[in-house]
Amino acid sequence: MSDRNIYLKTIPVLEAVAIAIAALDRATLVKPENIPVHEALNRVTSEAVRARCSSPTYHSAAMDGYAVKSDTTFSAREGLPLELIKNKTCISVNTGNALPDGMDAVIMIENIVDNGDTISIEAPAFPWQHVRRIGEDIVATEMLLPRNHTISAFDIGALLSAGIYDIKVHEKIRMTFIPTGDEILPFADRPTPSAGEVIESNSQVFRALALGLGIEFTATSPVRDREDLLVKSVETALNNSHIVVIGAGSSAGSKDFTSKVIKQIGTLLVHGIAIMPGKPTVLGVAKNKLLVGAPGYPVSAVVCFEDILTPVISWLSGKNPPEREKVQVRLARRTPSKPGMEEIIRLAVGKVGTGYTGVPLARGAGMITTLTKAQGFTRVPAGSEGIELNESVEVELFSGKQTLENILMHVGSHDNTIDLLGDILMGANTPIRLVSTHAGSMGGLTALKNDVALFAGAHLFDPESGDFNFPFIDRYLPNLDVTVINLAIRHQGFIVPKGNPQKITGIESLSDGKVNFINRQRGAGTRILFDYHLEKAKIDPESVTGYDREEFTHMAVAANVLTGTADCGLGIYAAAKALGLDFVPLAHERYDLIIPDKYIQDKRIIALIDLLKSDEIKKAIKILGGYEVPMTGKIMKPGMGLG
Template identity: 45%
Template structure:
């Protein structure tokens, strides 16, 4: 009498999966390969990838029209039009043409009146009007993609725009699929009495592909012990994973479990799930071999519960499914009645509600798609939505990922990219989303409960201390905390060799300057230094020209779009600029005390305190971290 397989001790699904994955993590090495970016769709990055070039590569006209010297247009008005002469006062430009000094503004063709004397204008042109500055979309040296990131079509375009042509990715797991059973036939064959048309393996092929693997389906194997053993033994030598379909149950011709016990180790035979009980989880020569039941629904459920997690581990990414959620928009969005508009948003769960923070809406802002978590759709015939209104968001990421995202809104620093890169690697399923609006903007977002953390570096002119007095002023008696971040040095960024011999802020009066936005801590410090020197903002040429990040300031200086700007040492190093120190400051994180115990906030604190984070700060340069991760209750 043939021997039956008995599995009297079935395991709970979660326990079986956890046991199997834990064993595989000890035996399976993740494989990597370098491939062309053009072939990288849906692949998973090994390391963070940084831009080689800026985009645009040069200061470019954003309109068809003429490039002018803004100073020569300052007196133009409807009552006193000004006539400009070609080559003397302007040059004709088309959209995308480079703009070179001395020209610093573009006037649209629609605003010009051609006369015999020249081109007539009736309004002055502001400096940098209708010009896309170098690095407006992508800045050389900034992180384009973090590690463990699944590459999307827009990512491929942005990588190529940034000069990246090859990228190291996780190698696709190669999966061998064997249908078994004397009674099964191929779909092309004519069935006879007792035959079953085999289809599960084709379903597995597509599920493997959808999960990021490379599927290799083989013809059916008869219910013969030696044939099954020989095929599996050969396959584990050539492929990363093997799926055996049917033959996993308790029948007298279900040989799979006996074969796997001979060839390797069976960790689980039978799980407490219906349908789908007869699942085999084995390891042969250090590789996963999974036996799935023959009934289609059971096979499908078994694949989802056991094969997909293994492929996710080997491919370093979970399966993605598009979801829609209701979120509350963080700022007012005005839209045209003529269009249905898709606004790119960052999404996170703050307290008991989803919050959607709009990203750049411009047609040239490709990086907003890379950073987006999804779309907020504004329907046609709507004028927009008000801040705080509920909106429908179509997610790029799974809802669980969004809910495990640390939402950071406030001052910019390169360390936010470092933390965002480290988070999913050190804490699987957790992420960081950062939006740069300046220190005061971050505190206001925190006050409106739109963020977990607000990075700030605000100097109290009276006490000379950083940050705490501002938190007390904004939040009053509310229980707040300050997570200590990094010490860093603020200074003046100038071209290599400091050609204008700038020694300090007092030397900026005759230079082209690029400032930070209102509410940014760097601008607060700059204003404080101006006041100390008895200088007026009007003395600074470019005081009203604003950049949103330290890297954008560095790009402007490095591209000859400005002579100087205030920023941090790491941004100067990234763009190969000289740096004139102005003074140290404290870059910290404001947070309500009620958020401190959230798992993803605890993960954030772990990273700030970690040696790996400190090592990466040393590589960037210009940071101290003695108190990083310390929590001060306010």
């Protein structure tokens, strides 16, 4: 194992940040620079800023009207008008005009009677009435901004008003990212990857996160897995960066050179942080600059950026770290976690009833979509063994809390028509975001029982009654009043490679174990349907090769068939069609949306139902193929079956 690294010791995130900060000398690393004020949005002052001019620089009329000397007006009152002579005892002014010499008040145009050469007033003017006095807003020389102040739009207005046109700020922090690895393809070449190849994307995630922090970012060309090449790249990058990030290669593989390279060029500070995902993060320092080994898995890389780099960059920039809005969220599912490590759990979060509920998403560090699907995340502390069902946890949100009001939480069976709903609902004047967690039809019922979703999609076939969904609702949701609305009738069948090489004709083709099947997870309506047909055909599940291999979506089943990992899977026509596969029909089934009556007046559900009743959705579903829409948008009743 001589060619492998070992983790020195994983240390907690906050400690790692403190070590990095302690190793850098900010004052010499980050230089001040002079920039135009009107270009200074979100930049940070490097020294206090004092006003050059006052604002206003003169006593100015605050209203349109007539300037007067207030003590000449004291006799005016209602019924006893006082006459003032234009351009003599009163002078017409517009807002912003300088007060004429000797005058100290303005009478609003609405409060005078115009007599031609004179005006009449029926109330006295008090001194400085409707006058903006010199320096009312800003007094020359006063301190407008302290050092380390992040300049806002308003600050720009104040600075320009105070006659300040240039401002000293900290230079922007410059980060260079070096993607590494023999397997990665530069995205700029617009590749279509083959087995063993990965499109390099972490550099662009880092770039976007860096832009969000207002820093400068450069990505180099990818460097192959050779230590000497990496050393050269890092040394070059160090010349013009405050932070150099080596992408991937920070773990303990035989091609993971990051820690070696850091040791060669500078000092290794941290090898491994006590958080999942994100553990294989490496920190070092060279030439008073930060060297970072970022993990290769996308979610790990993001955690490295957000938990380690963001606080260090904020400190270098003279800012407090940006913060995410936090809400208390009730967890929809028991979520165990390995003690000894903090764990980041991504969650689909929405407002359900009066509170927020969160459905934990998949844990894999390689799944970037767990971040794109999540509204936020919770941290399971190192000392915890996880979170219980219905436990309330603090969630850090990716967007503001208000966003959650427009989220339509769905938990249930996966279907492509759900995505269609989600797309069209985003076209509304107030976009509604359908957040769908795939838990199978039974998972959807459980979610409704736990009151963590606004609706559940289900296609549960009951062999005994020949009906859909209602027998299961009666059994599993006896105390919940629900409305069941049909989304579509869909075709289920065997997804097989183009040309159907194994000549699968029906369920019987699976009985001899020669066909390599890929199954759906327990609780999925498709799994129940499969089991029903197996039983009807008197086929022992044990005899079906691959019966135990489970996927969670139709598309994943189809992808397995496409790539030859499986010969066949049960799924919907749309999935087969999308990947250009063949489809052997097995059955029609009813895919319904189950909506608790207590949410039927929720504005998001109203929007959903309106859409279900529209021609737009029927047309869109038909285009997918493999669906029938005779009952779409109609309220279902027990015993209706396929209509």
